[in-house]
Amino acid sequence: MILIISDIQEGKLRSVNAEVYTAAVALGKETGQPVATVLLGASGLKELAATAGNYGVEKAIVVEDAGLAPFSPDAYAAAIAHVIRETGASVVLMGATFTGKDVMPRVAQHLDVALVQDVINVRDEGGLVFTRPMYAGKVHADVRVQTSPALATIRPKSYKPAEQAADVAVEPMSVSVPAAKVQVVAYEGSSNGKLDVTEADIIVSGGRGMQGADKWGMLEELADLLGAATGCSRPVSDDGWRPHEEHIGQTGKTVSPDLYIACGISGAIQHVAGVSSSKFIVAVNKDPEAPIFKVADYGIVGDVFDVVPVITEEIRKVKG
Amino acid sequence: MNIAVCIKQTPDTTTRIQVADGGGEIVDDGIQWIISPYDEFAIEEALKLTEANGGEVTIVSMGPARVEKTIREALAMGAQKAIRIDCESIPNDPGVTAKVLAEVLRGRGFDLIFTGRQAIDGDQAQVPGRLAHLLDWACVSVVIDLAIDGDKGTALREVEGGSERVHFTMPAVIGANRHLNEPRYRNMRGIMKAKRIPIEVVQVDAPAPQLEITSYSYPPQKGERKLFENGASDVAEVVRLLREEAQVI
């Protein structure tokens, strides 16, 4: 069985779940295995199970236990390890969100098995092969695991969600939840429900060429029009022009949007490492020799203050 | 308060990573080695805590003799002791690293262990969680703010779109993120002092790896790149291509 750990944040399924369900259902077809998901929490999970059905998942195991609130990575890891043992799952997948990447190493150590983090592709080649970026995306590695079950986290935006209706059988399970050593007591969203760069299909990003915090209105307008998130280079967040959650690159976030629009970003190797798995890159820079043009699919040589407003205007036109 | 800081030697961030012919490995000739950047935040936080509360900071790194240069750089920031866990090459299975670190660090009386949120070569982000599980300690990683009060602690950790406030019990493994602090510079005095600190070399039998990297490759090359040199007057064409050719808007 392929088991997906659903990632629930503030009572809602994160967007990455649809991608992981899709990856799991495809792998289930390829390897002839049934696919189930497990939802864990204190209460109110049955309603969420239907979503998994929209992506072809046929079974939802619901673990409701008062000990699972507030969220605790170690208590959840113990509960997840219990479910894995109980179901005999051979493959376990979760989204490579901050939560997934925090919980799954603990699950892996509970079971004393390998874990492959941030997978962008998984396939069966006489045994599962997981592809993951390393060195912030400068290279890709193919990984095989020697232990069972095979555990992996799937990087957000690596799979396109494919809707395919299935009837989900909901099955409650009870587990023993240990006392938590770590508890999340509050979520402090600093960007007020704005899309995170790791979850966005499009990112409008600015560098030092934007010349100051007060110039971001232009990028935010374009981002709003595209339903995009805003990102930035490291010096921009270091100087406090933008919040640090927006910092992209080797020492910031690694992103894989469909479209990355880099405005006034030189394209230093540490920045490019974090955006190299974007499907499409557009760069605006006044220096025709800027290294960002070596990685941009479309490069526009020009002043951001002339070019960006016209991009917004033209997109507004085509979007009608 | 006695604190261990686990550091990994990684290639400098400006390094162009080269895949060996055949894809079996990464070429490590000519690489400039550094302390993995997140580990510097870990060292700084440990130094600050011992400066405020007393105690010592011990740097721990698993790797061949060449990592001693990197250990000395960490010592030059002000740490008092160092351990190198000897091995032929740095493991690329974080499970192996965590088990070895747990074996070496267990029973040495540490109150706190710092790591980086992830090492910037493997980008695994697994060692802190696994290590804490093996020690039966708490673990909070990707930490941007930390306060410890007796047998309890509070941390802020980065998550999508914001941060989580976390309560935890001591002892704990803390994975440091950027913005936790501003790592200090190494001054001449620190560098000279670090030269005289003995590095304890520990031999261990490492467990077998549970995963294998079968090949490395460069990310797939994309289609032809187009450069538009007329600024704003080319934008209409770029937008048309984005819509019709690339189909991303």
Ligand SMILES: Cc1cc2nc3c(=O)[nH]c(=O)nc-3n(C[C@H](O)[C@H](O)[C@H](O)COP(=O)(O)OP(=O)(O)OC[C@H]3O[C@@H](n4cnc5c(N)ncnc54)[C@H](O)[C@@H]3O)c2cc1C
């Ligand atoms: C250990 C380490 C880790 C690092 N990690 C990261 C990381 O994770 N992410 C990251 O981004 N950086 C990182 N860096 C920093 C990186 O090396 C670069 O310094 C940084 O990316 C440069 O940011 P920038 O492109 O915004 O600024 P600059 O390099 O100053 O570039 C500004 C660009 O804007 C252009 N420009 C100026 N004015 C205009 C205008 N009016 N119109 C159009 N174009 C204009 C210029 O031609 C230039 O190309 C790291 C560095 C180190 C040492």
Ligand SMILES: Nc1ncnc2c1ncn2[C@@H]1O[C@H](COP(=O)(O)O)[C@@H](O)[C@H]1O
């Ligand atoms: N070989 C090593 N020696 C000591 N500490 C390590 C080693 N590898 C990883 N670590 C620590 O574990 C953290 C996370 O590494 P990883 O899980 O490999 O991304 C690093 O930032 C280090 O603090």
